[in-house]
Each structure stands twice: as structure tokens, then as C-alpha cells.
Amino acid sequence: xxxxxxxxxxxxxxxxxxxxxxxxxxxxxxxxxxxxxxxxxxxxxxxxxxxxxxxxxxxxxxxxxxxxxxxxxxxxxxxxxxxxxxxxxxxxxxxxxxxxxxxxxxxxxxxxxxxxxxxxxxxxxxxxxxxxxxxxxxxxxxxxxxxxxxxxxxxxxxxxxxxxxxxxxxxxxxxxxxxxxxxxxxxxxxxxxxxxxxxxxxxxxxxxx
Amino acid sequence: xxxxxxxxxxxxxxxxxxxxxxxxxxxxxxxxxxxxxxxxxxxxxxxxxxxxxxxxxxxxxxxxxxxxxxxxxxxxxxxxxxxxxxxxxx
Numbered sequence: 001x002x003x004x005x006x007x008x009x010x011x012x013x014x015x016x017x018x019x020x021x022x023x024x025x026x027x028x029x030x031x032x033x034x035x036x037x038x039x040x041x042x043x044x045x046x047x048x049x050x051x052x053x054x055x056x057x058x059x060x061x062x063x064x065x066x067x068x069x070x071x072x073x074x075x076x077x078x079x080x081x082x083x084x085x086x087x088x089x090x091x092x093x094x095x096x097x098x099x100x101x102x103x104x105x106x107x108x109x110x111x112x113x114x115x116x117x118x119x120x121x122x123x124x125x126x127x128x129x130x131x132x133x134x135x136x137x138x139x140x141x142x143x144x145x146x147x148x149x150x151x152x153x154x155x156x157x158x159x160x161x162x163x164x165x166x167x168x169x170x171x172x173x174x175x176x177x178x179x180x181x182x183x184x185x186x187x188x189x190x191x192x193x194x195x196x197x198x199x200x201x202x203x204x205x206x207x208x209x
Numbered sequence: 210x211x212x213x214x215x216x217x218x219x220x221x222x223x224x225x226x227x228x229x230x231x232x233x234x235x236x237x238x239x240x241x242x243x244x245x246x247x248x249x250x251x252x253x254x255x256x257x258x259x260x261x262x263x264x265x266x267x268x269x270x271x272x273x274x275x276x277x278x279x280x281x282x283x284x285x286x287x288x289x290x291x292x293x294x295x296x297x298x299x
Contacts, residue, residue, distance in 0.1 A: 033284040037277055045272075046265035059272050066276060067283050113214060120212025126245035129252045131259070146259055147266070165260040190221040197249075197256040204252070 033070045041066060044090050050162045051094040053151045057101065061093045068093075087169060091159070091177045098155070109154045112194035127205040149199035153192055160185055161192035211235045213246050220253060 044065045049058035068089055117123050153161055163174045164185075175185045216239050222228045223236050240247055268276075 033280050037280050041273070041276060042265050042268055045268045049266050055269065055272065059276065062268075062272075063276055063279050066280050070280060070283055071287070113217065116212075116214035116217070120214040122213050122245050122249070126248045126252075128248045129255055131255050142259070143263060146263060150260075161260075165257055166263055168261065186221065193221070193253060193256055194217065196260065197253050200256060200259075201252060204255070 033073070036069050036073070037066060040069065040086055044086060047087065047090050047162065047167060048094050050147075050150055050166060051091070051159055052098060053158075057094075057097055061090065061097050064093045064097075065090050084173070087163070087167065087173075088177055091163070095159075095178075109156055110195060112191050112198060115194075115198060126201075129201070129204040130206050131204055145200060145203050146196075149196050152199060153195055157188050157192035157195060160188040161196070164189050165193065210242075211239045213239075213243065213249070216240075216243075216246055217249065220250065224250075224254065 041062060045058055045062045048061040048065070049055065052058050052061065065086070069086070115123050150158065150162065150166070159178060160174055160180070163169045163177070164171065169177075171182055171185045171189070174180070175182050178185070180188070216236055219228060219232060219236060223233060228236070240250065
């Protein structure tokens with residue numbers, strides 16, 4: 001039975017790939033602001049947008065981060081940890097932005113374990129999905145559904161979820177960035193995944209397609 | 210027997226291979242008898258896989274232009290008449 005052949009999901013694999021790709025390619029050369037922009041603005045924006053949930057805030061944070069990078073250009077000669085540093089300052093900037101945002105959302109924190117009866121059974125039918133991990137079509141429509149589900153996650157889970165399952169950062173790094181213990185990161189990540197699964201289920205369950 | 214909710218609570222550690230054997234055995238036993246939980250586990254895995262394959266969000270063109278201009282303006286301000294624009298000192 002496939003379901004019983006559980007394998008570790010290797011949450012760190014993607015992070016290594018990103019870091020390797022992001023090593024400054026111009027050995028010994030100077031970054032120019034233009035290079036900083038072209039190489040890093042898309043990723044900074046993408047992370048900020050997913051954490052903050054809207055373009056206006058993401059633009060503010062992206063600009064803030066890019067200017068920080070330009071200001072410190074001379075410290076980046078051949079550094080291999082630029083990607084990690086960028087993640088860190090983007091997360092810090094996004095959190096700071098969220099704190100000072102006047103219309104900060106006060107979304108009710110949903111408990112994913114509310115989807116079970118008092119006796120511990122699933123509260124609703126759980127049907128198989130039309131997609132399997134080995135057979136996923138990343139259409140624009142699918143991507144939009146996932147992005148919407150991410151935006152709808154409560155912030156308390158969204159930050160960890162985006163950093164872990166979208167950006168592929170190791171849990172320990174996420175804990176350092178967000179000031180959380182490792183068990184807290186894992187707990188929030190699991191709850192975020194359960195809420196994501198619940199949000200996406202109506203779109204992917206076989207009977208609904 | 211373990212309940213579906215208890216299985217859901219332990220699912221992450223189970224998939225990461227971090228559960229003690231007695232708990233993993235309980236989960237395997239539950240899964241042999243509970244179709245909904247098999248679907249639940251599989252869809253949890255699909256959720257994780259799909260999100261890991263998300264492409265970066267595309268920056269709107271107008272925003273890109275505004276940010277590029279801001280970086281350029283900031284660079285000019287930083288160089289502040291220096292002839293070494295783009296060549297920050299050590």
C-alpha cells in the first residue's frame with residue numbers, strides 16, 4: 001500500500017538548491033545596483049507578497065530591502081550566504097511592516113483540528129484527490145488556487161508555511177528568523193499544511209472535477 | 210485504536226520519520242483499516258509537493274519600473290557627486 005510507504009520529506013533539499021544557485025557568480029567583482037535589482041528583486045517581492053498578502057505592502061518591503069542591499073553592496077564580494085541574508089532581511093522587513101500597518105488584519109486563527117468530531121473521526125468525507133505527488137500539473141489555475149489558499153492562512157501559520165514549504169528553508173533557520181523554537185516552527189508548519197489541505201480539498205477531490 | 214484526529218496530529222512526524230516505532234505501528238495499523246485517513250495522508254503529501262513547486266510570483270510591470278527607478282535614484286543619492294558611482298569603497 002503506497003500510503004504506508006512514508007518517506008522523510010526532506011524539507012531542506014530545496015533550500016540547498018536555492019542557495020547554490022544564488023552564490024554570487026561574479027567572483028571578486030562588484031555588484032551594481034542594477035544587478036542587485038535584476039537578480040534579487042523578483043525573489044524578495046515574491047516572499048514579501050506571500051507573507052503580507054497584498055501588492056502595496058509587498059512593494060514597500062521590496063523597496064526597503066533593495067535599498068538595504070544597495071547600501072551594503074561593498075560587503076557582498078563573493079559572499080555565498082547572500083540568499084540567506086536576503087531571506088532574513090526580507091522577513092524582518094515584512095514583520096516590521098506588518099507591525100506598523102494601521103489596518104492590520106485580525107483574522108480569527110482557525111484550528112485545523114476542528115475538522116474532526118468529538119470522537120476523533122473526520123467531520124466530513126475525505127475523498128481521494130485527482131492529483132498525486134508524482135502527477136501534478138502546475139497550471140495557472142492550480143497556481144492561483146494555491147496562492148489564494150496561502151493568502152487566506154492566518155498570519156501565525158502563513159509565515160512559517162511560506163518560508164518552509166514555498167521557500168524551502170530549513171526549520172532551524174525559520175526559527176532563528178522568526179524567534180521561534182524548533183517545536184513551535186514544526187507545530188505551526190503542520191497546522192498550516194492541514195489548513196492548506198483543507199482549503200484545497202474541494203478543488204482537487206475526484207468527485208468535484 | 211488510534212483515532213483519525215490523533216493520526217492527523219502525528220502525521221508530520223510520521224512522514225518525516227521522526228516518530229517512535231510504536232506510534233508508527235499504530236498509524237500503519239490505523240491506515241490499513243481507514244480509507245479516509247489514507248486519502249487524508251495522500252492529499253497532505255500532495256499539498257506539500259504542490260507548494261514546493263510554486264514558481265515565484267511575478268512582479269507587476271509598473272511596480273518593477275517604480276522599484277528600478279527608486280534603486281537608481283538611491284544609487285545617485287549615495288554616490289552624491291562622487292565619481293565612483295557603483296564602486297563603493299571597501
